[in-house]
Amino acid sequence: MHLTGLNAVELSALVETLGEPPYRGRQIFGALYRRRLRSFEEMMDLPKSFRAALAERATASTLTLESRYISEDGTRRYLMKTHDGLPVETVFIPEERRDTICFSSQSGCPLQCDFCLTAKLGLLRTLTAGEIVEQVVFALNDAYGVGVKTPRGTNLVAMGAGEPFLAFEPLMKALRIMADPAGLYIVPNRVTVSTAGVVPRIRELALIPDRPHLAISLAAPTDEQRDVLMPINRKWPLAELLAACREFELSLKPGERFTFEYVMLDGVNDSDEHARKLANLLNRHQLRAKVNLIPHNPADPLPYRPTPPAQVERFKNLLEAKGVHAYVRRPRGRDIYAACGQLAARRSGNNPQEQTLHQLS
Numbered sequence: 539m540h541l542t543g544l545n546a547v548e549l550s551a552l553v554e555t556l557g558e559p560p561y562r563g564r565q566i567f568g569a570l571y572r573r574r575l576r577s578f579e580e581m582m583d584l585p586k587s588f589r590a591a592l593a594e595r596a597t598a599s600t601l602t603l604e605s606r607y608i609s610e611d612g613t614r615r616y617l618m619k620t621h622d623g624l625p626v627e628t629v630f631i632p633e634e635r636r637d638t639i640c641f642s643s644q645s646g647c648p649l650q651c652d653f654c655l656t657a658k659l660g661l662l663r664t665l666t667a668g669e670i671v672e673q674v675v676f677a678l679n680d681a682y683g684v685g686v687k688t689p690r691g692t693n694l695v696a697m698g699a700g701e702p703f704l705a706f707e708p709l710m711k712a713l714r715i716m717a718d719p720a721g722l723y724i725v726p727n728r729v730t731v732s733t734a735g736v737v738p739r740i741r742e743l744a745l746i747p748d749r750p751h752l753a754i755s756l757a758a759p760t761d762e763q764r765d766v767l768m769p770i771n772r773k774w775p776l777a778e779l780l781a782a783c784r785e786f787e788l789s790l791k792p793g794e795r796f797t798f799e800y801v802m803l804d805g806v807n808d809s810d811e812h813a814r815k816l817a818n819l820l821n822r823h824q825l826r827a828k829v830n831l832i833p834h835n836p837a838d839p840l841p842y843r844p845t846p847p848a849q850v851e852r853f854k855n856l857l858e859a860k861g862v863h864a865y866v867r868r869p870r871g872r873d874i875y876a877a878c879g880q881l882a883a884r885r886s887g888n889n890p891q892e893q894t895l896h897q898l899s
């Protein structure tokens with residue numbers, strides 16, 4: 539049994555089955571999520587006999603670090619393995635105002651987005667709530683020290699490997715656990731979930747009161763092109779997707795954010811005509827959400843190149859001229875395969891900054 543991923547009520551119920559009072563459950567909760575301990579041996583405030591009883595039937599952590607890569611811009615990529623040997627990748631992105639952790643919701647991904655290296659892995663497995671929370675615990679400990687308070691709080695983005703809305707239950711459970719003030723205390727307002735367009739889940743999220751911010755990956759302004767770049771479009775075409783987006787936008791409360799993402803592929807979806815079509819599409823559906831323009835992050839064997847900066851700027855201006863707010867996202871961690879669409883359990887690429895587990899210990 540993996541204790542990371544259990545909430546306070548579940549931990550109390552567990553300790554009761556071991557003949558311990560419920561407050562022991564709260565102690566374990568604090569140890570796992572506030573003190574960010576990953577083994578029972580470190581939980582010195584628990585009696586030795588109780589730690590031994592716990593260790594007999596449960597574990598505090600299941601992910602093991604395989605490699606850590608550090609980019610020249612300070613971004614860190616962690617390649618970890620699940621207990622059944624599957625790759626899990628997490629990225630820590632230092633930022634001026636607030637650092638961000640990008641976590642994975644699946645090992646690999648079943649969606650075949652044509653510009654994404656993760657797609658080449660296929661789906662290996664959906665991660666559990668515990669495996670999602672553990673990625674965040676691991677990255678925080680590595681960046682700041684075990685249990686050390688984060689200097690400016692933390693933002694989370696579910697933009698690593700996998701389609702978060704195909705991991706909806708474990709994802710939402712992990713977010714609830716991480717929001718608990720007695721633990722990590724990362725509230726939904728600090729979290730953004732990015733989807734390729736799983737329409738029923740967008741509708742479901744529109745009904746949830748305490749929810750993360752939402753981002754929708756578009757990549758093309760027409761069904762014809764989106765069918766090729768993001769095959770999920772064949773299941774939920776643009777008209778259906780954008781109708782759900784409109785419902786979601788109408789449900790927004792003050793302070794909530796809703797954005798579109800548009801990966802820019804040189805000579806493919808980045809012409810002036812594409813910009814005009816995209817603006818018209820969003821205006822037709824009365825959508826006011828901002829568009830984040832993401833120059834593609836190249837990676838062999840993907841057949842795409844990033845749009846040159848001048849055309850990215852032109853594209854942005856064309857959108858703005860038609861009343862669509864746009865923002866150009868700066869790529870982070872490209873040199874270590876940590877940028878958007880590059881997570882594919884790469885062991886090193888050309889990066890001399892790889893640190894294997896052996897070197898770290």
Ligand code: SF4
Nearest residue numbers: 647649651654657700
């Ligand atoms: S872009 Fe996201 S949803 Fe699409 S294949 Fe890659 S990881 Fe999956």
